Amino acid sequence: MSEVWAAAANAASVLVLAPLFDGLMRKLVARIHSRKGPPITQPYLDLFKLLIKEDIETGDTPAAQRAAALIAFASVLTAACLVPMGLGVPLSRWADGIVLIYMLTLCGASAAFAGLAAGSTYSLIGTSREVMTMMLLEPLLAVAILVGAMHSRTLELSALLDGSVYGSTGVIGSGLLLFVVMALAFQAYAQRQPFDITEAETEIMEGPLMEYSGPKLALFRYAHMAKLLVYGSVFMGLFVPWGAELPAYYAWPIHWLKVLILGLIVAVTAAVHARIRVDQALRRYAVLYAGSMVALLLAAWGY
DSSP states (O other): OHHHHHHHHHHHHHHHHHHHHHHHHHHHHHHHTTOOOOOTTHHHHHHHHHHTSOOOOOTTOOHHHHHHHHHHHHHHHHHHTTSOSSSOOTTTTTOBHHHHHHHHHHHHHHHHHHHHHHOOHHHHHHHHHHHHHHHHHHHHHHHHHHHHHHHHTOOBHHHHTTTGGGOTTSSOHHHHHHHHHHHHHHHHHTTOTTSOTTTOHHHHTTGGGTTOOHHHHHHHHHHHHHHHHHHHHHHHHHHOOTTTTSOHHHHHHHHHHHHHHHHHHHHHHHHHOOOOOHHHHHHHHHHHHHHHHHHHHHHHTTO
Protein backbone atom coordinates (compact mmCIF):
# COMPACT_ATOMS: atom_id res chain seq x y z
CA MET A 1 0.00 0.00 0.00
CA SER A 2 2.90 2.37 0.72
CA GLU A 3 4.10 1.90 -2.87
CA VAL A 4 0.67 2.88 -4.18
CA TRP A 5 0.71 6.03 -2.06
CA ALA A 6 4.22 6.85 -3.28
CA ALA A 7 3.10 6.40 -6.91
CA ALA A 8 0.11 8.68 -6.27
CA ALA A 9 2.43 11.24 -4.66
CA ASN A 10 4.70 11.17 -7.71
CA ALA A 11 1.78 11.69 -10.09
CA ALA A 12 0.33 14.46 -7.93
CA SER A 13 3.73 16.18 -7.69
CA VAL A 14 4.06 16.18 -11.48
CA LEU A 15 0.50 17.48 -11.97
CA VAL A 16 0.98 20.32 -9.50
CA LEU A 17 4.57 21.30 -10.25
CA ALA A 18 4.69 20.93 -14.06
CA PRO A 19 2.76 24.20 -14.78
CA LEU A 20 4.69 25.98 -12.01
CA PHE A 21 8.06 25.01 -13.46
CA ASP A 22 6.84 26.03 -16.93
CA GLY A 23 5.75 29.39 -15.55
CA LEU A 24 9.13 29.96 -13.88
CA MET A 25 10.93 29.07 -17.11
CA ARG A 26 8.74 31.41 -19.17
CA LYS A 27 9.36 34.22 -16.69
CA LEU A 28 13.12 33.65 -16.85
CA VAL A 29 13.11 33.68 -20.66
CA ALA A 30 11.11 36.93 -20.60
CA ARG A 31 13.60 38.55 -18.22
CA ILE A 32 16.53 37.53 -20.42
CA HIS A 33 14.72 39.13 -23.37
CA SER A 34 14.12 42.31 -21.32
CA ARG A 35 10.39 41.70 -21.11
CA LYS A 36 8.09 41.55 -18.11
CA GLY A 37 6.56 38.30 -19.27
CA PRO A 38 3.39 36.55 -18.09
CA PRO A 39 2.77 35.77 -14.41
CA ILE A 40 4.21 32.52 -13.08
CA THR A 41 0.68 31.16 -12.71
CA GLN A 42 -0.13 31.71 -16.40
CA PRO A 43 0.28 28.00 -17.39
CA TYR A 44 -2.39 27.05 -14.83
CA LEU A 45 -4.75 29.64 -16.31
CA ASP A 46 -4.03 28.50 -19.87
CA LEU A 47 -4.76 24.87 -19.01
CA PHE A 48 -7.94 25.78 -17.16
CA LYS A 49 -9.14 27.91 -20.09
CA LEU A 50 -8.61 25.03 -22.53
CA LEU A 51 -10.18 22.43 -20.25
CA ILE A 52 -13.46 24.33 -19.89
CA LYS A 53 -13.84 24.82 -23.64
CA GLU A 54 -16.25 22.70 -25.63
CA ASP A 55 -14.64 19.57 -27.07
CA ILE A 56 -15.73 19.86 -30.70
CA GLU A 57 -15.74 16.69 -32.78
CA THR A 58 -17.38 15.58 -35.99
CA GLY A 59 -18.93 12.25 -36.71
CA ASP A 60 -15.98 11.15 -38.82
CA THR A 61 -13.27 12.18 -36.34
CA PRO A 62 -10.72 9.31 -36.37
CA ALA A 63 -10.46 7.24 -33.21
CA ALA A 64 -6.70 7.83 -33.14
CA GLN A 65 -7.26 11.57 -33.07
CA ARG A 66 -9.70 11.20 -30.18
CA ALA A 67 -7.45 8.94 -28.12
CA ALA A 68 -4.00 10.46 -28.81
CA ALA A 69 -4.24 13.18 -26.16
CA LEU A 70 -5.42 10.73 -23.51
CA ILE A 71 -2.61 8.30 -24.39
CA ALA A 72 0.02 11.05 -24.17
CA PHE A 73 -1.23 12.25 -20.80
CA ALA A 74 -1.69 8.77 -19.34
CA SER A 75 1.70 7.50 -20.51
CA VAL A 76 3.64 10.41 -19.03
CA LEU A 77 1.82 10.04 -15.69
CA THR A 78 2.53 6.31 -15.72
CA ALA A 79 6.20 7.05 -16.36
CA ALA A 80 6.15 9.44 -13.41
CA CYS A 81 5.18 6.51 -11.19
CA LEU A 82 8.26 4.57 -12.34
CA VAL A 83 11.00 7.07 -11.53
CA PRO A 84 12.40 8.27 -8.19
CA MET A 85 11.18 11.69 -7.10
CA GLY A 86 12.48 11.74 -3.56
CA LEU A 87 10.25 8.83 -2.52
CA GLY A 88 12.13 5.92 -4.09
CA VAL A 89 10.79 4.05 -7.12
CA PRO A 90 7.12 3.37 -6.25
CA LEU A 91 6.30 0.63 -8.78
CA SER A 92 9.74 -0.98 -9.04
CA ARG A 93 8.32 -4.45 -8.36
CA TRP A 94 5.85 -4.25 -11.25
CA ALA A 95 7.99 -2.63 -13.95
CA ASP A 96 11.57 -2.40 -15.15
CA GLY A 97 13.75 -0.27 -17.40
CA ILE A 98 12.15 -1.60 -20.57
CA VAL A 99 8.67 -0.57 -19.41
CA LEU A 100 9.98 2.92 -18.62
CA ILE A 101 11.38 3.23 -22.15
CA TYR A 102 8.04 2.08 -23.58
CA MET A 103 6.07 4.65 -21.57
CA LEU A 104 8.29 7.58 -22.53
CA THR A 105 8.35 6.52 -26.19
CA LEU A 106 4.57 6.12 -26.21
CA CYS A 107 4.15 9.71 -25.06
CA GLY A 108 6.12 10.96 -28.06
CA ALA A 109 4.50 8.50 -30.44
CA SER A 110 1.03 9.70 -29.47
CA ALA A 111 1.89 13.16 -30.84
CA ALA A 112 2.86 11.51 -34.13
CA PHE A 113 -0.43 9.57 -34.15
CA ALA A 114 -2.26 12.85 -33.55
CA GLY A 115 -0.63 14.52 -36.55
CA LEU A 116 -1.28 11.57 -38.83
CA ALA A 117 -4.92 11.38 -37.77
CA ALA A 118 -5.45 15.13 -38.31
CA GLY A 119 -4.24 14.86 -41.89
CA SER A 120 -3.45 18.51 -42.56
CA THR A 121 -0.26 19.51 -44.36
CA TYR A 122 1.29 21.23 -41.37
CA SER A 123 0.37 18.33 -39.11
CA LEU A 124 2.03 15.84 -41.46
CA ILE A 125 5.19 17.96 -41.60
CA GLY A 126 5.29 18.10 -37.81
CA THR A 127 4.67 14.36 -37.63
CA SER A 128 7.56 13.60 -39.97
CA ARG A 129 9.84 15.72 -37.80
CA GLU A 130 8.55 14.01 -34.65
CA VAL A 131 9.28 10.57 -36.07
CA MET A 132 12.78 11.56 -37.24
CA THR A 133 13.52 13.00 -33.82
CA MET A 134 12.26 9.92 -32.01
CA MET A 135 14.35 7.60 -34.16
CA LEU A 136 17.57 9.29 -33.02
CA LEU A 137 16.70 10.56 -29.54
CA GLU A 138 14.81 7.71 -27.89
CA PRO A 139 17.66 5.21 -28.47
CA LEU A 140 19.91 7.48 -26.38
CA LEU A 141 17.77 6.87 -23.32
CA ALA A 142 17.62 3.16 -24.11
CA VAL A 143 21.43 3.05 -24.33
CA ALA A 144 21.77 4.89 -21.00
CA ILE A 145 19.46 2.39 -19.31
CA LEU A 146 21.23 -0.51 -21.01
CA VAL A 147 24.63 0.72 -19.79
CA GLY A 148 23.21 1.05 -16.29
CA ALA A 149 21.85 -2.49 -16.55
CA MET A 150 25.23 -3.79 -17.67
CA HIS A 151 26.96 -2.19 -14.68
CA SER A 152 24.31 -3.12 -12.10
CA ARG A 153 23.46 -6.46 -13.77
CA THR A 154 19.74 -5.86 -13.41
CA LEU A 155 16.85 -4.06 -15.12
CA GLU A 156 15.19 -3.27 -11.80
CA LEU A 157 14.38 0.43 -11.71
CA SER A 158 15.45 0.98 -8.10
CA ALA A 159 18.96 -0.15 -9.06
CA LEU A 160 19.05 1.43 -12.53
CA LEU A 161 17.98 4.89 -11.35
CA ASP A 162 20.55 5.10 -8.60
CA GLY A 163 23.62 6.23 -10.51
CA SER A 164 24.04 2.81 -12.12
CA VAL A 165 25.81 4.21 -15.21
CA TYR A 166 28.83 4.96 -13.03
CA GLY A 167 29.15 1.36 -11.89
CA SER A 168 30.10 0.24 -8.41
CA THR A 169 33.55 1.83 -8.59
CA GLY A 170 32.48 5.41 -9.24
CA VAL A 171 32.75 7.50 -12.41
CA ILE A 172 34.05 5.37 -15.27
CA GLY A 173 34.50 6.06 -18.96
CA SER A 174 31.11 4.92 -20.23
CA GLY A 175 29.19 6.72 -17.48
CA LEU A 176 31.06 9.98 -17.95
CA LEU A 177 30.62 9.89 -21.73
CA LEU A 178 26.90 9.12 -21.38
CA PHE A 179 26.51 12.00 -18.93
CA VAL A 180 27.91 14.39 -21.55
CA VAL A 181 25.72 12.89 -24.29
CA MET A 182 22.50 13.04 -22.28
CA ALA A 183 23.25 16.52 -20.96
CA LEU A 184 23.64 17.77 -24.53
CA ALA A 185 20.50 15.90 -25.61
CA PHE A 186 18.28 17.07 -22.77
CA GLN A 187 17.30 20.29 -24.54
CA ALA A 188 15.92 18.18 -27.37
CA TYR A 189 14.06 15.89 -24.96
CA ALA A 190 12.46 19.01 -23.45
CA GLN A 191 11.55 20.16 -27.01
CA ARG A 192 12.73 23.70 -26.33
CA GLN A 193 14.71 26.01 -28.57
CA PRO A 194 16.87 25.42 -30.49
CA PHE A 195 15.32 21.94 -30.86
CA ASP A 196 11.60 22.81 -30.94
CA ILE A 197 11.45 21.92 -34.63
CA THR A 198 8.48 19.55 -34.22
CA GLU A 199 5.97 22.25 -33.25
CA ALA A 200 7.82 25.38 -34.49
CA GLU A 201 4.99 27.86 -33.88
CA THR A 202 6.22 30.51 -36.32
CA GLU A 203 7.06 27.98 -39.03
CA ILE A 204 4.51 25.16 -39.13
CA MET A 205 2.01 26.50 -36.58
CA GLU A 206 2.28 23.87 -33.82
CA GLY A 207 2.87 20.97 -36.22
CA PRO A 208 1.09 17.78 -35.06
CA LEU A 209 -1.14 19.74 -32.66
CA MET A 210 -2.38 22.28 -35.20
CA GLU A 211 -5.86 20.74 -35.48
CA TYR A 212 -6.39 20.42 -31.72
CA SER A 213 -8.14 22.76 -29.32
CA GLY A 214 -10.03 22.62 -26.05
CA PRO A 215 -9.53 19.74 -23.59
CA LYS A 216 -7.47 17.61 -25.99
CA LEU A 217 -4.98 20.43 -26.54
CA ALA A 218 -4.88 20.97 -22.77
CA LEU A 219 -3.91 17.34 -22.24
CA PHE A 220 -1.16 17.59 -24.85
CA ARG A 221 0.14 20.80 -23.26
CA TYR A 222 -0.01 19.25 -19.80
CA ALA A 223 1.86 16.17 -21.04
CA HIS A 224 4.52 18.38 -22.63
CA MET A 225 5.06 20.23 -19.34
CA ALA A 226 5.13 16.98 -17.39
CA LYS A 227 7.68 15.39 -19.74
CA LEU A 228 10.28 17.93 -18.65
CA LEU A 229 9.86 16.82 -15.02
CA VAL A 230 9.81 13.11 -15.83
CA TYR A 231 12.84 13.23 -18.12
CA GLY A 232 14.56 15.44 -15.56
CA SER A 233 13.87 12.84 -12.86
CA VAL A 234 15.24 10.06 -15.08
CA PHE A 235 18.35 12.15 -15.74
CA MET A 236 18.84 12.77 -12.02
CA GLY A 237 18.33 9.10 -11.22
CA LEU A 238 20.87 7.97 -13.80
CA PHE A 239 23.54 10.64 -13.35
CA VAL A 240 22.90 12.81 -10.26
CA PRO A 241 21.23 10.54 -7.67
CA TRP A 242 22.91 12.13 -4.66
CA GLY A 243 20.47 13.01 -1.92
CA ALA A 244 17.99 10.25 -2.78
CA GLU A 245 19.32 8.13 0.10
CA LEU A 246 18.22 10.75 2.66
CA PRO A 247 14.88 10.59 4.51
CA ALA A 248 11.91 11.58 2.35
CA TYR A 249 11.42 14.98 3.98
CA TYR A 250 14.94 15.88 2.78
CA ALA A 251 15.10 13.83 -0.44
CA TRP A 252 11.83 15.19 -1.89
CA PRO A 253 12.73 18.91 -1.84
CA ILE A 254 16.34 18.17 -2.87
CA HIS A 255 15.12 16.22 -5.88
CA TRP A 256 12.79 18.96 -7.08
CA LEU A 257 15.44 21.60 -6.52
CA LYS A 258 17.78 19.65 -8.82
CA VAL A 259 15.07 19.30 -11.46
CA LEU A 260 14.25 23.01 -11.17
CA ILE A 261 17.90 23.93 -11.72
CA LEU A 262 17.95 21.68 -14.79
CA GLY A 263 14.76 23.32 -16.06
CA LEU A 264 16.20 26.80 -15.60
CA ILE A 265 19.29 25.76 -17.58
CA VAL A 266 16.94 24.61 -20.34
CA ALA A 267 15.16 27.98 -20.22
CA VAL A 268 18.40 29.95 -20.45
CA THR A 269 19.56 27.82 -23.38
CA ALA A 270 16.24 28.37 -25.14
CA ALA A 271 16.41 32.11 -24.54
CA VAL A 272 19.84 32.61 -26.10
CA HIS A 273 19.54 30.27 -29.12
CA ALA A 274 17.44 30.57 -32.26
CA ARG A 275 15.71 27.53 -33.68
CA ILE A 276 18.01 25.44 -35.85
CA ARG A 277 17.09 23.83 -39.16
CA VAL A 278 15.89 20.25 -39.35
CA ASP A 279 19.02 19.02 -41.10
CA GLN A 280 21.22 20.70 -38.48
CA ALA A 281 19.25 19.06 -35.67
CA LEU A 282 19.49 15.63 -37.27
CA ARG A 283 23.25 15.96 -37.67
CA ARG A 284 23.60 16.86 -34.00
CA TYR A 285 21.37 13.96 -32.97
CA ALA A 286 23.49 11.62 -35.10
CA VAL A 287 26.68 12.79 -33.33
CA LEU A 288 25.05 12.20 -29.94
CA TYR A 289 23.87 8.77 -31.08
CA ALA A 290 27.42 7.90 -32.16
CA GLY A 291 28.69 9.02 -28.75
CA SER A 292 26.16 6.78 -27.01
CA MET A 293 27.31 3.81 -29.10
CA VAL A 294 30.89 4.45 -28.01
CA ALA A 295 29.72 4.53 -24.40
CA LEU A 296 27.90 1.24 -24.91
CA LEU A 297 31.06 -0.38 -26.27
CA LEU A 298 33.07 0.94 -23.33
CA ALA A 299 30.51 -0.52 -20.94
CA ALA A 300 30.65 -3.87 -22.74
CA TRP A 301 34.45 -3.88 -22.20
CA GLY A 302 34.00 -3.02 -18.53
CA TYR A 303 35.01 0.64 -18.72
